[in-house]
Amino acid sequence: MEKIYQASTAEGAIDFINMEDLETAAKESIPKGGYGYISSGAGDIFTYQENERAFNHKLIIPHVLRDVELPDTTTKFGDEQLTAPIIMAPVAAHGLANIAAEKASAKGVARFGTIYTASSYASCTLEEIRAAGGMEAPQWFQFYMSKDDGINRDILEMAKRNGAKAIVLTADATVGGNRETDRRNGFTFPLAMPIVQAYQSGIGQTMDAVYGSSKQKLSPKDVEFIASHSELPVYVKGVQSEEDVERSLASGASGIWVSNHGGRQLDGGPAAFDSLQYVAEAVAGRAPIVFDSGVRRGQHVFKALASGADLVAIGRPVIYGLALGGGTGVQQVFEFFKKELEMVMQLAGTQTITDIKQTRLRENGYL
């Protein structure tokens, strides 16, 4: 690792054509250890790679003569009016990508007009994040629980105080995956984690130590605990099976978040998009579904929505935009997805997000 970690100070419009361009440029901008941490996956990166390839398992049929013009991506989600059903995924330590960190990303997301999910491991305080997004911007709080319930109550209190509209319980990262790039780079966190400082300093810690300091023994009781102490909707993140849908809903979860943590946790598991259909079938409309992992194109957003997702969360690409263009770059990334989604909607004959959700994809029988 670098002795002194020098993240980008960029702020302003960036030039890119697709997310691959962005990743290539970000690799030059973000210090090696930080880039490795952000970009890499677990083990043999089988699952990481499957996450993106899996979108080819289902095909969008172009539809014609559907009377579509200027498709509308706006979405009403609960009380929120969103520019598109595309939200910010919780990602730790935005300070690795830009010294403005979550202050910049929250601002960019708010300007675009969608939900910002703040990570427990953010490089800024929740006060800073809220201030950056603005008091009206919808923010959710992603929770890595402490082993100490007193601390947990304090953190939930802090989230509530800062306007969090939902708590996202990350349940698929009770330990870190075998992220070998971090080990090769000798990566340790160069930054503090102010939100969870009561149980974790952040600075100088390996990923294993970071995950080790949070609570391993998550159970349905933790969902109940969060729901009762926060009085907010709880999303269980990391659900990929029917059993976990039932377990989550039975414990009081208000929403299901399908994710495999961007292929960073359990290698040898399914692509998140492949799991989405199992989850959607099990949920059967009982709760909203958020989806992330592998989304790099507007067509991926379309396919996730058509497969049962209500919201699609974007992680790594936003961080690359943050590294290269600060809050403006973040906003541009969301605009990219919106623009591609509009094109796909037009070509697929769907005027609205509701139309997408009623679309049936074609199974790709040739794989």
Place this chain on the structure above:
Amino acid sequence: MEKIYQASTAEGAIDFINMEDLETAAKESIPKGGYGYISSGAGDIFTYQENERAFNHKLIIPHVLRDVELPDTTTKFGDEQLTAPIIMAPVAAHGLANIAAEKASAKGVARFGTIYTASSYASCTLEEIRAAGGMEAPQWFQFYMSKDDGINRDILEMAKRNGAKAIVLTADATVGGNRETDRRNGFTFPLAMPIVQAYQSGIGQTMDAVYGSSKQKLSPKDVEFIASHSELPVYVKGVQSEEDVERSLASGASGIWVSNHGGRQLDGGPAAFDSLQYVAEAVAGRAPIVFDSGVRRGQHVFKALASGADLVAIGRPVIYGLALGGGTGVQQVFEFFKKELEMVMQLAGTQTITDIKQTRLRENGYL
């Protein structure tokens, strides 16, 4: 982009063994921006690549002892006697490939003896195209509708006046796909589009601007409009599903054109050849089917015919032939497909096009 766009002036016999040779040579002949526009596909070019790979999803069984000799590719289509069931696909702006543009390609196609489909975005006028092909040559007109119905009536009138025997409504390109090569090349159209000049100048426009100036909000009413004002058969181009077959036929379409626009529009959709079987089953003989997208070999023509197509349209390869050999090159490309088709017919034990259509391909169970 080049300041001055210098297309080829070639006219005369060219030397090639297959369409890959032709593409390789054309890349040298056509200015970079034009070649990028012609050759590339949308997004991650998944669908573009699937278009050709998909022909391996079905296999031709060689058949023996079938009493076949000098197979006959001639085809009666409506009132037209064609040298083979292989026609010219609508392709915009032949002037990008050769200064003789559609004047040369129409001549080459007429000499071969098949249907020429003139694009709305042609570099020549319909008068020029008709004159080049000769008054007897069968020509169809591909229509990008204006947002203005007065203009549409004028254009249909012009097509009719110039002997168009059918109108092909391109319904899968109400906006352009995410053709990133054009953006990387900074490509803008260097040429005028005389046929649609009433709503679009052509010169200096990006692809997005070109598509944007045409009508997005296509609906069944447009099919009815075209049919009633032209009194010609209407083919709906871009159909890939049962629903769109029904929608098209119900609105008065006389024929169905299966295409995904050569993989240039919606990436993440099916290969056109894979869609053909769905469409053919839905049409069930009620209307003729034209097929394009990915055809590079005689065996591809055979497989499309055996899967329900009545005519197979060729796009990019013809434009490469045009760049390298003008009208003569165009004719050679058609002769190439005819010759390969004859070989396949002999080896598959099929004497006539009718025999091909009664052939059953074998599903490739090993993919």
Place this chain on the structure above:
Amino acid sequence: MEKIYQASTAEGAIDFINMEDLETAAKESIPKGGYGYISSGAGDIFTYQENERAFNHKLIIPHVLRDVELPDTTTKFGDEQLTAPIIMAPVAAHGLANIAAEKASAKGVARFGTIYTASSYASCTLEEIRAAGGMEAPQWFQFYMSKDDGINRDILEMAKRNGAKAIVLTADATVGGNRETDRRNGFTFPLAMPIVQAYQSGIGQTMDAVYGSSKQKLSPKDVEFIASHSELPVYVKGVQSEEDVERSLASGASGIWVSNHGGRQLDGGPAAFDSLQYVAEAVAGRAPIVFDSGVRRGQHVFKALASGADLVAIGRPVIYGLALGGGTGVQQVFEFFKKELEMVMQLAGTQTITDIKQTRLRENGYL
């Protein structure tokens, strides 16, 4: 093409570990045009490549505790006692690989102790081939029919006079496939074809001319003609479907030869090994089945026998052995297959060829 075609004069033991080694070495030994003709496939070589890959579609289960030792490859086929159920496939113009041509290959095959199939397009006379193999060696004659039945009668008479025990009617090559390597090399036959000189000189002709001079219009009547004029068993070569099995047997064929001509004829068709199961099911024991196309390993021979073949014919590898070691090289190639087959038999728990034929392969469900 080389002005003077200088084929190898090699005779003697060669050093190799597998057939890939042999092909690599043969490429250096055989003049470019000849090597291209021998080694290449049709079109995009999809079918050529599938021929070998297809053997992975079925898997041999190793079996244990089966009381097997020194497995026995010998086979009784009709009246012939063969060293192994591995025979020489008909291959044109051995003189391209070695000046000793069929005189050497026939000697090598006879020493190994199996059936030699002489091609109509051999570089030697049938008298020479028979003399080289020895009067007792089992020889079959592969027939490319002339358009002239008088010539056909003469050739059959010649075959019979020279001890042919069966006639193999190649029915899948009434025209040549699109073998583009030959066209790139400007390959024309540098050698005479003495057996068919009554209808074809051979020297200086392109492959298209060679195939063109033979009979295209093959039908069941030709099988009857050959059977009645030769009074020998007729094998129809090139059968890959149930329909052609019935057509062949109904016309008096005594045996079925599954082949796609080594992937040299119709590209876009199935792997021969994949077709074998269809044919074997259709034949249902009514006639012997010979199989060729893609065999490079003892495990391939085993899989073909376990899938219904009675004899497995080897083509290109034998020619490579001929180029590198004359008759001795040819014999070594057969010994290689025998040795690998013995190893596979031991590990698969099969003592005899009959045991192999009763073995069930496992479908590879993961492709």
Place this chain on the structure above:
Amino acid sequence: MEKIYQASTAEGAIDFINMEDLETAAKESIPKGGYGYISSGAGDIFTYQENERAFNHKLIIPHVLRDVELPDTTTKFGDEQLTAPIIMAPVAAHGLANIAAEKASAKGVARFGTIYTASSYASCTLEEIRAAGGMEAPQWFQFYMSKDDGINRDILEMAKRNGAKAIVLTADATVGGNRETDRRNGFTFPLAMPIVQAYQSGIGQTMDAVYGSSKQKLSPKDVEFIASHSELPVYVKGVQSEEDVERSLASGASGIWVSNHGGRQLDGGPAAFDSLQYVAEAVAGRAPIVFDSGVRRGQHVFKALASGADLVAIGRPVIYGLALGGGTGVQQVFEFFKKELEMVMQLAGTQTITDIKQTRLRENGYL
């Protein structure tokens, strides 16, 4: 081959992140002939490669909210308490990797706390191996039978005298596979094989000679012979099918060992992991199942256990650890698998090995 074979003398902790690292480093450490012998597979290495790829045929669903913390890999197997259900596979001639040979590997395995399977072709005596592991360490003896039953009795007596708790009859290697790397390297064994010296000297012999000197004609009677003369449980190694399960159990086998010998024997056969499900279904709990071939990750161990294996044996990776770090390296390799398994257990929501065995993997429908 090297005139004098100089194996590593390493002993001490080594640095590695995964088994691929280890293989890369071991290639530098082990003399070429020895490395080729250890690392390579048979024929076209299709089966060798499938062994590892096959683990992607089934997917581990990450499970959340399962109340898991510090998962427990310990396993009771018969009377033995094991640190994890991961044991040492029988591998010949550890002396090729390290001059301390089995003395070092047995010590490392004992320190880790699991079963050591000594090969008949070990470079050390059973007395040395037992002494190295310690009198309490569980050791099994892998048996390559002699053709002479007197010798067989003597060897079994020796194994018993040295505390063997089970006899593993390797039944899938009555001859060697076509290991072409050994032939290319001109590899002959540079070391003695003291355990089987009564029928085989070892030194200077090719692999074919080694296998040739052992008994080919294995049958159910041999299982009975071993069971009756050793009075120990007999595991039949190399079982991949239902038939062989029945054959083995009927002949008195106490356990089934699923293996394809690391892809070193019959190329063109199934991946061992794919066979495991057939075997587990056939065994149906009647006997313990050991699994090896292709295991390189903790997730592979998990998948094997969830597919019916009771113990998972590791071969090549242990030998690489031996080459690079002697007994310490061997122990580290086992610790690697344990650590990865713990991580997978945590993420899959499984607290114990029993939990793993009750886990259902998801079929990978996209291959």
